[in-house]
Amino acid sequence: MKKVLALLLVCLLATSVAFAAVQFSGSLTAGVAVNYDDTRADNNGWRFYTYGDDGDDSNEMSLTFRLADDQGLWSAEVKGLLDTADIQQLFSGENGKIEAIFKTNIAKAIAMAVGGESPVDVTLEIGGDRRVTGFRAYNNASGANLDRVRTLNNISPFGVTIGYKDYVQAQVMYSPLWYSGDMKADPDDNGPLEPVEVPIYGEDLSASALIKPYSGIAVSVDYAMNGESKDFLSDADVAGGLLGGAVDINVGELIGADFNVGVSVSDRYEFGTKYNQLAAVVYGGVDMVSGYIEYALRTFDKAVSEDPWNYLNVGVDLALVENMNLNVYFGADDLGDFVNQYFVGGNIGYTLYGVKYNLGIEYNASNIGAYNYDHKGLMIVPSVSVSF
Numbered sequence: 001m002k003k004v005l006a007l008l009l010v011c012l013l014a015t016s017v018a019f020a021a022v023q024f025s026g027s028l029t030a031g032v033a034v035n036y037d038d039t040r041a042d043n044n045g046w047r048f049y050t051y052g053d054d055g056d057d058s059n060e061m062s063l064t065f066r067l068a069d070d071q072g073l074w075s076a077e078v079k080g081l082l083d084t085a086d087i088q089q090l091f092s093g094e095n096g097k098i099e100a101i102f103k104t105n106i107a108k109a110i111a112m113a114v115g116g117e118s119p120v121d122v123t124l125e126i127g128g129d130r131r132v133t134g135f136r137a138y139n140n141a142s143g144a145n146l147d148r149v150r151t152l153n154n155i156s157p158f159g160v161t162i163g164y165k166d167y168v169q170a171q172v173m174y175s176p177l178w179y180s181g182d183m184k185a186d187p188d189d190n191g192p193l194e195p196v197e198v199p200i201y202g203e204d205l206s207a208s209a210l211i212k213p214y215s216g217i218a219v220s221v222d223y224a225m226n227g228e229s230k231d232f233l234s235d236a237d238v239a240g241g242l243l244g245g246a247v248d249i250n251v252g253e254l255i256g257a258d259f260n261v262g263v264s265v266s267d268r269y270e271f272g273t274k275y276n277q278l279a280a281v282v283y284g285g286v287d288m289v290s291g292y293i294e295y296a297l298r299t300f301d302k303a304v305s306e307d308p309w310n311y312l313n314v315g316v317d318l319a320l321v322e323n324m325n326l327n328v329y330f331g332a333d334d335l336g337d338f339v340n341q342y343f344v345g346g347n348i349g350y351t352l353y354g355v356k357y358n359l360g361i362e363y364n365a366s367n368i369g370a371y372n373y374d375h376k377g378l379m380i381v382p383s384v385s386v387s388f
Contacts, residue, residue, distance in 0.1 A: 037376050240271045
């Protein structure tokens with residue numbers, strides 16, 4: 001017991017020292033989205049909504065504050081979501097919400113307290129309204145997240161991450177089972193409605209590891225017990241378990257060149273929907289020009305499709321003017337049905353005094369083929385991001 005108390009005292013001492021060098025940062029992302037789809041009956045095909053920081057039509061804007069020490073011992077991130085239906089709801093109320101994520105590196109705290117250094121990081125974290133994403137070796141150059149393995153439960157996950165220098169990182173996170181006490185059920189055909197505890201989020205467990213044996217080579221493996229899957233028949237999120245793995249070989253980094261050229265391969269399997277996605281991306285470029293070609297072979301349960309889908313995404317990023325970025329992309333969710341599944345779009349952005357102004361334009365032939373944004377049709381999305 002004395003040893004435990006002594007260890008806690010050492011951690012507390014090191015953490016209190018770190019509070020002397022607190023760093024403060026934050027960000028705000030907000031915008032609007034204009035969507036036109038001539039097949040939609042309401043509002044003559046037009047729809048307007050707030051653009052969230054995740055690209056979804058969440059009707060929310062995000063404001064994030066982050067406190068951390070300069071030694072990497074601890075961090076606290078607070079994120080408020082503003083529901084634009086009621087501007088009073090920031091950080092409170094039924095529609096607005098607040099989430100806080102706390103992290104502390106106990107290995108560094110102990111090493112600092114005893115006057116040494118530790119090659120091992122042991123970080124504990126808890127909190128946040130977030131779906132946990134595993135480590136990723138795959139080069140997600142397109143932003144399509146073809147390799148992503150993340151949990152379905154998003155309520156207050158907690159866990160530990162262990163790392164050794166830059167070579168190995170391993171993480172285990174758990175999201176508990178949550179109940180709602182205000183649900184009602186009829187115990188029999190004639191009985192009155194009674195309140196019951198109904199699970200609204202199933203427990204979830206994720207485990208992942210990232211290994212970098214040599215500069216330019218990375219390998220990852222990820223698992224989520226009730227991972228986020230997509231039911232293609234109902235277009236709804238479903239649980240069932242995910243398993244994924246990826247490898248990345250960056251030739252430019254391997255040979256120490258000034259250019260960046262590499263290839264990534266990943267495979268992701270959904271146990272519940274029996275959906276498998278094998279993806280590969282070739283990427284490269286220099287400071288001013290870079291690009292990628294991404295391909296995926298998708299196989300489904302026979303209830304969805306007897307034949308595999310062939311996904312393609314091609315993009316180019318230009319940084320020809322200082323503080324300005326420009327990118328264009330095109331592709332199709334299924335090349336076999338290109339006319340009904342293609343997408344094309346681009347972004348132009350400019351950063352001035354820490355404020356990034358961006359205009360995104362995209363056309364999606366279908367909801368399934370929607371790429372950066374969620375909806376079929378034409379998307380025009382101006383947004384502003386402020387970092388401080």
